[in-house]
Amino acid sequence: MIEFLNLKKINLDTSNEVKDAVLRVLDSGWYILGKEVEEFESQFSSFCGVKHTIGTANCLDALTLIFRAYKELGVMKDGDEVLVPSNTYIATILSITENNLVPVLVEPDPQTCNIDPLAVEKAITPKTKGMLIVHLYGRVAYSEEIKTLAQDHGLKIVEDCAQSHGAQLDGKMAGNFGDAAGFSFYPSKNLGAMGDGGAVTTNDDDLASAISALRNYGSHIKYNNIYKGLNSRLDEIQAAILKVKLKYLNDQNRRRIEIADYYLSNIRNDRLILPEKIHGEPLGHVFHLFVVQTDERMALQNHLQKAGVGFDFHYPIAPHRQIAFKEWKDFVFPISEKLHQTVLSIPCGIHLSDDEVVGITKALNEF
Numbered sequence: 001m002i003e004f005l006n007l008k009k010i011n012l013d014t015s016n017e018v019k020d021a022v023l024r025v026l027d028s029g030w031y032i033l034g035k036e037v038e039e040f041e042s043q044f045s046s047f048c049g050v051k052h053t054i055g056t057a058n059c060l061d062a063l064t065l066i067f068r069a070y071k072e073l074g075v076m077k078d079g080d081e082v083l084v085p086s087n088t089y090i091a092t093i094l095s096i097t098e099n100n101l102v103p104v105l106v107e108p109d110p111q112t113c114n115i116d117p118l119a120v121e122k123a124i125t126p127k128t129k130g131m132l133i134v135h136l137y138g139r140v141a142y143s144e145e146i147k148t149l150a151q152d153h154g155l156k157i158v159e160d161c162a163q164s165h166g167a168q169l170d171g172k173m174a175g176n177f178g179d180a181a182g183f184s185f186y187p188s189k190n191l192g193a194m195g196d197g198g199a200v201t202t203n204d205d206d207l208a209s210a211i212s213a214l215r216n217y218g219s220h221i222k223y224n225n226i227y228k229g230l231n232s233r234l235d236e237i238q239a240a241i242l243k244v245k246l247k248y249l250n251d252q253n254r255r256r257i258e259i260a261d262y263y264l265s266n267i268r269n270d271r272l273i274l275p276e277k278i279h280g281e282p283l284g285h286v287f288h289l290f291v292v293q294t295d296e297r298m299a300l301q302n303h304l305q306k307a308g309v310g311f312d313f314h315y316p317i318a319p320h321r322q323i324a325f326k327e328w329k330d331f332v333f334p335i336s337e338k339l340h341q342t343v344l345s346i347p348c349g350i351h352l353s354d355d356e357v358v359g360i361t362k363a364l365n366e367f
Helices: 007-012 015-028 035-048 059-072 090-097 117-123 144-153 205-214 236-246 249-266 297-307 323-328 334-342 354-365
Strands: 052-056 081-085 102-106 128-134 156-160 180-184 198-202 219-221 290-293 343-346
Touching: 007 015, 015 035, 015 236, 035 052, 035 198, 035 236, 052 059, 052 205, 059 090, 059 128, 059 156, 059 180, 059 198, 059 205, 081 090, 090 102, 090 128, 102 117, 117 144, 128 144, 144 156, 198 205, 205 219, 249 290, 249 354, 297 343, 297 354, 334 343
Parallel strands: 081 102, 081 128, 128 156, 156 180
Antiparallel strands: 052 198, 180 198, 290 343
């Protein structure tokens, strides 16, 4: 069986360095908001080309804290609208609703699966204060059209970078396109910790200061609380592990792209729609996921099971079809709905051998 994901294999090459990092934290006696978090935040800021990184407990908290900080700073208020792709993972939307802001779902481009700038333009109203763009599957969603719309309408651009660590466009990194960004370090991500973890990146000094306090009970100084904050801190052990793994991120992304390039050059099957790279941008898509589309998903699923190839669905149910959002049950988003019914993710991780990549390709061609 060719596994869709094998975290043990993925972490094998760095295991000794990771063990040393964990022991270093253990021996330090300091486990929350210490040297390891401070150093990782500095290193990740340099990697992304931003002024500030603020470590958080996870990506949902990172995105939630961004909007919470905008409210504390008077940039947004209850009832303001934030545009968000209709085919994203539910966590993206929860960061908006958690702040009593109104998510306005916007259809994606069916080929890129990223938010469609033309649909964004049509969705803007006087109540729109921001857009939350998602670099879905690892492909950069930012564009000059998005930038122009934000400038013309005075909108904040928040990036969901949960799947796009190290993705680049015109020499700029994901996490440095908009006004702020949220990252996930969930173990399966291109840059994954050994547990939950997240971060905010931004060049906005005031926003960074507010988020730094909000993640720590609303406090910069112990027992002095300027906001009604929460507890959402990246811990020292995860930060130490991420410092190790950040050194290898670019090489691991190149391996993902190498695998994706092989698929794109060698899968020949009219029953499948393959993803596309961004022309002239070798790191514009870092292939956190390699997602094919087919109108015969159940048949493909059965075929891959018989061929011994693992797979997954990202994602099988559209957000507006979730029970959690039953108030949206009458909404219709045909592009998103079709994507959720036709997408299937095939293995594209660094755990794969060349022979396994060839085997996966063969199985897809035989479908």
